[in-house]
Amino acid sequence: MRRLWVLGLLLGLAGVALAAPDEPKQERSLVLMPEQSIPLNFDHKRHLDQGLQCIVCHSAANDSTEATDSLIPNHTQCGLCHRMEQPNAAEMFPKAACSTCHSGFEGQPSQIGPPPHYVVTEGPRPPPVHIPPARITFSHSKHLAQGVPCLQCHEGVDETQLATREHLPTMRTCLECHTGGEAPSECTTCHLQGDGGRLRTSFEGEVIQPKGRFRPDDHGDPRWLKIHQSAARVDTNSCESCHATQFCLNCHDGVVEDTRLHPADWVLTHGLEAQRRTVDCFACHEVQADCTSCHTAAEVVPGAFPGVRGEAEATSRFHPPGWAGVPGEIPPADHHSFQARRALETCEACHSVDLCNECHSVLVNPHPDSYGTEGNWRFGQGDGTMCLQCHRPGDPNLSRLGR
Amino acid sequence: MRLLLALLFLIPAPVLAARGGVQATGWDAEPESWWLKGDGSGVYLQGRAWARYRFRSVRTATDGVVSDHPLWQGFDFRVADDRNRAHVAFETSVRGGVDLGRGGFVGEVLTAFVDVAPEGRWARVRLGRQLVATNGRGGFSRFDGGSTRLSLHHLLIEAYGGTDLRSRAFVMTGSDSFQTGWGRDWTYGFAVGTTGLRDTQFRLGLQDRIREGKLARRHLSIDLHKGIKGVVNVRSNLSVDLLQRRLQEAFVGIDARPVQGLRVGAEYERWQPSFDATSVWSVFDTDPYDTIRGNVSVDPARFLSAWVSGGVQLLPSAVSADNVARPENGVASGTQQAGVRVRPVSWLHVQLDERILVGAGGDKIALALSAGARPWAGRLEAEVRGDLQRYAYDLQPNLEGWYGGVMVSVAGRPVPWIRVGGRGEAIISPFLTNNFQAMATVDFLLGLRAYKGAPEALATAWLTPPPNTAPAALDGGIGVQGAHR
Numbered sequence: 001m002r003r004l005w006v007l008g009l010l011l012g013l014a015g016v017a018l019a020a021p022d023e024p025k026q027e028r029s030l031v032l033m034p035e036q037s038i039p040l041n042f043d044h045k046r047h048l049d050q051g052l053q054c055i056v057c058h059s060a061a062n063d064s065t066e067a068t069d070s071l072i073p074n075h076t077q078c079g080l081c082h083r084m085e086q087p088n089a090a091e092m093f094p095k096a097a098c099s100t101c102h103s104g105f106e107g108q109p110s111q112i113g114p115p116p117h118y119v120v121t122e123g124p125r126p127p128p129v130h131i132p133p134a135r136i137t138f139s140h141s142k143h144l145a146q147g148v149p150c151l152q153c154h155e156g157v158d159e160t161q162l163a164t165r166e167h168l169p170t171m172r173t174c175l176e177c178h179t180g181g182e183a184p185s186e187c188t189t190c191h192l193q194g195d196g197g198r199l200r201t202s203f204e205g206e207v208i209q210p211k212g213r214f215r216p217d218d219h220g221d222p223r224w225l226k227i228h229q230s231a232a233r234v235d236t237n238s239c240e241s242c243h244a245t246q247f248c249l250n251c252h253d254g255v256v257e258d259t260r261l262h263p264a265d266w267v268l269t270h271g272l273e274a275q276r277r278t279v280d281c282f283a284c285h286e287v288q289a290d291c292t293s294c295h296t297a298a299e300v301v302p303g304a305f306p307g308v309r310g311e312a313e314a315t316s317r318f319h320p321p322g323w324a325g326v327p328g329e330i331p332p333a334d335h336h337s338f339q340a341r342r343a344l345e346t347c348e349a350c351h352s353v354d355l356c357n358e359c360h361s362v363l364v365n366p367h368p369d370s371y372g373t374e375g376n377w378r379f380g381q382g383d384g385t386m387c388l389q390c391h392r393p394g395d396p397n398l399s400r401l402g403r
Numbered sequence: 404m405r406l407l408l409a410l411l412f413l414i415p416a417p418v419l420a421a422r423g424g425v426q427a428t429g430w431d432a433e434p435e436s437w438w439l440k441g442d443g444s445g446v447y448l449q450g451r452a453w454a455r456y457r458f459r460s461v462r463t464a465t466d467g468v469v470s471d472h473p474l475w476q477g478f479d480f481r482v483a484d485d486r487n488r489a490h491v492a493f494e495t496s497v498r499g500g501v502d503l504g505r506g507g508f509v510g511e512v513l514t515a516f517v518d519v520a521p522e523g524r525w526a527r528v529r530l531g532r533q534l535v536a537t538n539g540r541g542g543f544s545r546f547d548g549g550s551t552r553l554s555l556h557h558l559l560i561e562a563y564g565g566t567d568l569r570s571r572a573f574v575m576t577g578s579d580s581f582q583t584g585w586g587r588d589w590t591y592g593f594a595v596g597t598t599g600l601r602d603t604q605f606r607l608g609l610q611d612r613i614r615e616g617k618l619a620r621r622h623l624s625i626d627l628h629k630g631i632k633g634v635v636n637v638r639s640n641l642s643v644d645l646l647q648r649r650l651q652e653a654f655v656g657i658d659a660r661p662v663q664g665l666r667v668g669a670e671y672e673r674w675q676p677s678f679d680a681t682s683v684w685s686v687f688d689t690d691p692y693d694t695i696r697g698n699v700s701v702d703p704a705r706f707l708s709a710w711v712s713g714g715v716q717l718l719p720s721a722v723s724a725d726n727v728a729r730p731e732n733g734v735a736s737g738t739q740q741a742g743v744r745v746r747p748v749s750w751l752h753v754q755l756d757e758r759i760l761v762g763a764g765g766d767k768i769a770l771a772l773s774a775g776a777r778p779w780a781g782r783l784e785a786e787v788r789g790d791l792q793r794y795a796y797d798l799q800p801n802l803e804g805w806y807g808g809v810m811v812s813v814a815g816r817p818v819p820w821i822r823v824g825g826r827g828e829a830i831i832s833p834f835l836t837n838n839f840q841a842m843a844t845v846d847f848l849l850g851l852r853a854y855k856g857a858p859e860a861l862a863t864a865w866l867t868p869p870p871n872t873a874p875a876a877l878d879g880g881i882g883v884q885g886a887h888r
Contacts, residue, residue: 275764
């Protein structure tokens with residue numbers, strides 16, 4: 001029955017994966033591509049419909065090698081068609097009044113210097129345009145030399161009026177071509193590089209982090225701290241793109257407990273969680289180092305509790321009375337064997353195997369009835385080192401097993 | 404005297420800061436990371452020295468009160484040439500601890516390794532004490548030895564080997580103190596997988612551990628992650644204990660983001676612990692269990708996140724060696740958690756968490772409220788947290804009762820290269836009636852960069868980001884200025 005529902009679950013997962021819709025519209029990072037303020041009138045569609053090529057206005061793209069280069073046309077480019085110095089600039093075609101481009105700004109032609117630069121010489125100025133540079137590395141020159149059409153990256157510009165950050169390429173757009181072949185796909189191909197070749201992830205207190213678009217590395221997932229191990233194991237290179245080894249040690253070998261994972265009363269309730277295994281303690285902790293040290297200090301250790309080894313009048317504060325049981329009697333429901341079979345590693349957190357041997361080597365045979373019979377894979381396993389933990393060399397039981 | 408010796412750890416940072424010919428890069432504004440990202444153009448040195456003093460008082464099982472107050476200190480250091488050619492770097496992290504009441508200084512080198520990589524970083528050789536992410540739930544392996552990683556287009560090959568180390572803790576029992584640890588085992592392993600692929604990650608790893616001259620563990624782990632259409636991520640893992648011929652873990656999970664701001668996920672896991680083949684623990688057979696979990700989280704706005712998750716764990720029926728069934732132990736347990744996080748401004752958050760557990764193992768209901776603030780670009784950090792929970796379990800009645808705790812933590816950076824903080828915790832429970840802990844921390848940290856052609860560069864720290872990283876903005880014109888070069 002259990003196999004059936006597991007199979008059903010797997011089939012369901014596969015079905016969900018296959019039926020997944022296409023990716024929703026991807027938002028651009030506000031850290032890498034900050035908000036803009038562009039109080040301009042401009043119609044890209046109209047200009048392109050007139051037969052203009054992008055490069056006519058954005059001529060600086062030819063030689064641009066950095067994302068920080070300004071490719072926005074200035075008065076010189078606009079003035080090639082829009083004759084701003086003309087007294088009837090507002091009526092001629094194409095119109096060339098200040099308000100033609102600068103929305104709501106009624107300047108005078110006398111404020112404009114002569115062509116070809118049309119420097120603004122005096123008087124009030126139009127509302128400022130604020131276009132922070134994208135915090136990436138990018139060469140328009142290289143892409144143009146490869147013959148990449150502008151609209152391949154700036155999708156939709158030919159159908160819009162004002163181009164904004166919504167018309168900048170997304171990471172998925174870049175990775176359509178940058179697959180690691182002719183076009184490199186290293187993180188630093190596009191992202192800014194920092195010390196040690198790692199990515200620069202912090203910008204004035206704002207941080208960029210993976211969002212799980214291409215792999216299960218969504219750092220914004222509430223479960224990320226608990227599930228990151230899998231992603232770290234399968235693609236360490238990806239982690240090391242941003243993090244140094246020291247970053248791991250900050251938590252994994254830290255001497256301060258991380259309250260993001262464990263609540264303040266964790267020291268007293270973790271045992272319950274450990275038994276329930278709602279968390280995986282051993283993804284981060286070493287049994288002997290992390291568990292034993294504190295348990296020793298608090299005297300929550302074997303030997304501190306009278307009665308845990310079978311005395312009738314048990315008074316243990318941790319294990320219940322009857323925990324050890326009485327040899328030869330039917331074990332009660334709170335007998336340690338049931339808990340041990342369900343979570344032996346939690347026993348190991350406090351106890352060494354010597355404690356088991358105190359009873360199981362003398363009073364209670366730890367081997368099931370089937371032990372040593374044909375078909376029991378443990379029979380004959382390894383070189384017998386484990387057997388010699390209890391049995392002495394020459395033990396007839398070992399001889400029977402050929403040891 | 405020990406205290407003075409210990410405080411020597413703290414000296415290097417300010418001494419180095421006072422030397423000329425370098426520029427102190429100060430504290431990185433990036434949360435949880437102290438490495439300042441540079442521009443990849445020079446030889447740099449980064450270091451951090453820290454000290455943490457903790458006072459802990461625990462009422463023990465025998466109604467006595469045990470107090471300890473260890474002072475831990477550490478020093479992390481990295482020097483590297485990050486110019487875009489063959490890469491050479493040395494990195495180390497050391498720490499030491501002393502209990503000011505009992506003595507017993509313990510020193511430990513956590514990592515100390517040399518990295519060598521050719522131009523293009525397609526290969527890397529690392530020699531020394533280091534960490535590797537290994538198979539299954541083993542997590543990290545820390546060892547003294549060597550490792551190499553080759554990234555050949557999309558093929559990744561890893562190999563490592565050395566003497567395995569276990570984290571050693573400083574343990575005090577009465578008047579004695581000792582170090583824990585399992586000593587040294589030989590470990591080696593290799594892995595092949597993919598790297599740099601956009602939607603697929605695969606890794607197959609094999610790891611052996613040699614204990615006392617005998618093969619104690621041989622683990623095989625296969626991981627496969629697959630992204631589908633940018634919407635779905637599938638995670639899977641298979642871990643096998645080859646020596647004990649036991650399936651240790653089988654896991655598959657699927658996470659989907661069908662629309663912006665919504666995450667939906669489901670997981671299945673089968674888990675069975677395994678132990679060293681040389682250990683008697685392996686004689687005591689253990690039961691596997693199956694777990695299925697689901698989760699949903701939403702970010703309806705930039706300032707608001709909420710999540711809910713739940714799952715069921717199925718265990719075999721409890722049957723004694725004499726074939727006596729014990730249904731009281733139960734065969735299933737359920738868990739449910741939910742939380743909401745509000746971030747009205749970027750430097751402040753308030754979070755409420757709830758959790759319910761029922762079934763085999765007892766019943767539990769818990770509530771936690773926490774808040775954290777990092778104003779002034781993270782130069783002040785404050786956190787408070789309170790927890791309350793009720794636990795009841797028929798088979799362990801001595802653990803039944805109310806549990807709770809509060810924690811307050813404050814830290815600040817009066818100057819960019821110093822961080823001081825304090826933390827206090829008070830805990831109540833019917834099991835240990837009180838537990839109090841206070842901690843003070845001091846961190847010194849600093850990055851030094853030797854700039855080409857600027858040997859006289861100032862030994863100053865930036866209170867604001869370096870000028871070459873400031874965002875460019877316009878005022879009254881069209882165009883951009885400034886550079887991220």
